[in-house]
Amino acid sequence: MPHSVSLISTIAASLGLALIFGFIAVRLKLPALVGYLVVGILIGPHSPGYVADQGLAGQLSEIGVMLLMFGVGLHFSVQDLLSVRRIALPGAILQIGVATAMGAGAAGLWGWNIGAGIVFGLALSVASTVVLLRALESLNLLNSVNGRIAVGWLVVEDLVMVLVLVLLPPLAAFLGAHPPAGAHVPATAGGNPLLSVAITLGKVALFVVLMLIVGRRLFPWILWQAARTGSRELFTLAVVAAAVGVAYGSSVLFGVSFALGAFFAGMVLRESKLSYRAAEESLPLRDAFSVLFFVSVGMLFDPRVLPDHPLRVLAVVAIILFGKSIAAFLLVLAFRYPLNTALTVSASLAQIGEFSFILAGLGISLGMLPPEGRSLILAGALISIALNPLVFRVIEPVQAWIRARSGLARVLERSADPLAGLPSAVEPAHLTGHAILVGYGRVGRSMVASFAAQGIPFVVIDQNRDLVEKLRAAGHQSVAGDASDPSVLVQAHIARAGVLVIALPDTFLVRKMVEMARTLNPGIETIVRTHTEEEADLLRREHIGQVYMGEHELALSMTRCVVEKINRPAGPPPA
DSSP, X not given: OOGGGHHHHHHHHHHHHHHHHHXXXXXXXXXXXXXXXXXXXXXXXXXXXXOOOHHHHHHHHHHHHHHHHHHHHHHOOHHHHHHTHHHHHHHHHHHHHHHHXXXXXXXXXXXXXXXXXXXXXXXXXXXXXXXXXXXXXXXXXXXXXXXXXXXXXXXXXXXXXXXXXXXXXXHTTTXXXXXXXXXXXXXXXXXXXXXXXXXXXXXXXXXXXXXXXXIXXXXXXXXXXXXXXXXXXXXXXXXXXXXXXXXXXXXXXXXXXXHHHHHHHHHHHTTSTTHHHHXXXXXXXHHHHHHHHHHHHHHTOOTTHHHHXXXXXXXXXXXXXXXXXXXXXXHHHHTTOOHHHHHHHHHHTSOOXXXXXXXXXXXXXXXXXXHHHHHHHHHHXXXXXXXXXXXXXXXXXXXXXXXXXXXXXXXXXXXXXXXXXXXXXXXXXXXXXXXXXXXXXXXXXXXXXHXXXXXXXXXXXXXXXXXXXXXXXXTOOEEESOTTSHHHHHHTTGGGOSEXXXXXXXXXXXXXXXXXXXXXXXXXXXXXEESSHHHHHHXXXXXXXXXXXXXXXXXXXXXXXXXXXXXXXXXXXXX
């Protein structure tokens, strides 16, 4: 086939076969991405028949990573990232250390040197943001507190890996690297590692400053100018150009990864009132290119590693699925976050992805990692990515099992936590006929301001401990925890409350919270929010309560409703 059509043939074969095998996977009750990975194996260099252009597939998958991270940035503001820094920053660093030690220990048992062990362990320690985003979006958890913590955790991992990629070349010789003949060794090898780190931090800091000061004004303005033309094509072009252009420019000029560059591009565009439209316009392209990402991963896999080294493959999978997940689970509990948050974060980390492949490639080019190491990393990635949706599905039953049978888990979840209950000095009058507000996001903040201005007694429940601490510092009654947990509702004095307001958009959690609240207080009034008409219709059919949509207007309307209900006797739940 002529070289000039290799791009077309790669895209056609990847997307066409992905559609077929993705459909088969779904019919077999498996995640569609399992089918995409199988396609990559079939058209890769290690399988007979047609072989797609691996280089082109890898570049196409990079575009998918850019667009996916751009979409996250559109929904994840700087304030969101800062709000989870106290758990995401130390938690991610400690978890990377634990997982790296486990991987290096396994490599040592196989006779590898310390350099190979470190590269191997680091590759197993970092999860795939692409895989996590797809899982969170499919479960409608991306905008939840748990989702923000998980994404923030992986963003910190990505930042750490940027430093790792800079440090490995100058440390290669010290760690016993033996570059293969003819291999390209980066120019920084043998340089001063402290100087390399300083230069990298300076470049990243300069990029962030430019994006937050210049980009947050320039890019929303460009988006608005494109929208004013009335041309949908120009608007879509502006969105995609911003995502890909900033990602590429950040890599060339500042040494920042494509993924992080696109993430910051999304964050600055979030300042625009057109951010929701930008997210919708880029969604089809994100989905298409993310398929190419999974296909390209499958193309790297050599199936012979499974029969040749089955015990090593099992060890790698055990470290990914259990080792670092259990470490993250215990770390989150140690930070006194709820059991549900610990399970969500640990499930998010039970896979590896794009940065693992980059590290493996660099390790081989520097002579630090044997080729067998990359095959084991790819095997672990394929198996963990395929199983990750299933891991998310078992969160609820595992949580129920732990709470029902493990007294130790219940003690760990709420042990001596001053934020888990209200102070004893709270006036009883403040906890009778009061409003319970679940969620202190944008809507919740507006409602708290209105409650305080009108003298309405209230208690806020939120899973973010930093927000609860700020609320208490401001003199507001608040409780840290998951409002679907009856013990958290009891701490907010649900039995004597007049109305429950749920300012979270997660339909599944809303239903659980309302059901639990009505069990503890059959006469409580309920007010909930949602993003879509479909979700609103579903909640109304199930008699969840009064349903509102919107943001600021939503908060004002819900506040007026609370005032009406708080000033009259509570009746039975709506029929």
